[in-house]
Amino acid sequence: MRILVTNDDGISSPGLGALAGAVAAAGHQPVVVAPSTDWSGASACLGPIDDPGRVAVDEVGVSLPDGGSLVGFSAAAPPALITMLASLGGFGDPPKAVVAGINRGPNTGRSTLFSGTIGAVLTGERFGWSGLAVSLDVAPSRNDDLGPHHEPHWQSAADLAQTMMLWMVEAPPRTVLNLNVPDRPKSETRGLRWADLAPVGGVRTVITRRDEVGLCLDLVANDLPVPEGSDSDLLRNGWATVTPLVPTHAASGDLPLDEWATGWRSQPASGGVSD
Numbered sequence: 001m002r003i004l005v006t007n008d009d010g011i012s013s014p015g016l017g018a019l020a021g022a023v024a025a026a027g028h029q030p031v032v033v034a035p036s037t038d039w040s041g042a043s044a045c046l047g048p049i050d051d052p053g054r055v056a057v058d059e060v061g062v063s064l065p066d067g068g069s070l071v072g073f074s075a076a077a078p079p080a081l082i083t084m085l086a087s088l089g090g091f092g093d094p095p096k097a098v099v100a101g102i103n104r105g106p107n108t109g110r111s112t113l114f115s116g117t118i119g120a121v122l123t124g125e126r127f128g129w130s131g132l133a134v135s136l137d138v139a140p141s142r143n144d145d146l147g148p149h150h151e152p153h154w155q156s157a158a159d160l161a162q163t164m165m166l167w168m169v170e171a172p173p174r175t176v177l178n179l180n181v182p183d184r185p186k187s188e189t190r191g192l193r194w195a196d197l198a199p200v201g202g203v204r205t206v207i208t209r210r211d212e213v214g215l216c217l218d219l220v221a222n223d224l225p226v227p228e229g230s231d232s233d234l235l236r237n238g239w240a241t242v243t244p245l246v247p248t249h250a251a252s253g254d255l256p257l258d259e260w261a262t263g264w265r266s267q268p269a270s271g272g273v274s275d
Contacts, residue, residue: 099121130169177244193239
């Protein structure tokens, strides 16, 4: 099966190659297309792009964990638009599913709404695909000088994603899963748990400084209380978590439509020129 592999961290992220390797190891053909720049936090946006009538695409080599490489594409577009372009045949025959990641940092809680990684798989669902978003619980700070540095355990997340892909391709169409994995060796991960979305995510944005021309921002680990057994809670405690996601759909409910319509019609017209 042809599976789109994309992300929101950009084409140069090591997590992208690790995930492409997992797709290949699961016996599928990875179609690697990622943004040329970082689109973290882009959700399912389709722009803005430099030229609304054209998306720049460059052929690039993507390194795999086994030392090999494959041909991929760097696209000047956010991940959701990349998914759409792939469905239109922009990178060869349209894929049948999409995996996104491995994201550098967790995608837990209701803040998944803002994730470009999640946006890519939810966009795929609109085209009838199943999808898997994969994130690694790497320290979130944008300041590389903070704290001890270690190479993230990309392979821990890739191996679990490979196992889940074997099931995902047989699952009902439009199955969308969100996987979060602790940044530690597999032997130190407690296991895999289903989890509901916490009210807050694993990271949060803070304003570090204000000046006369703007606001300075940073991402920090979210230390706010979270419900026991939620995705943020379990991930903090060393569990990998998986959450099925329901794409946007209309909610049922009783709305006072007749009342609104009557009030709307009874209002005088506005915006015109009166004598």
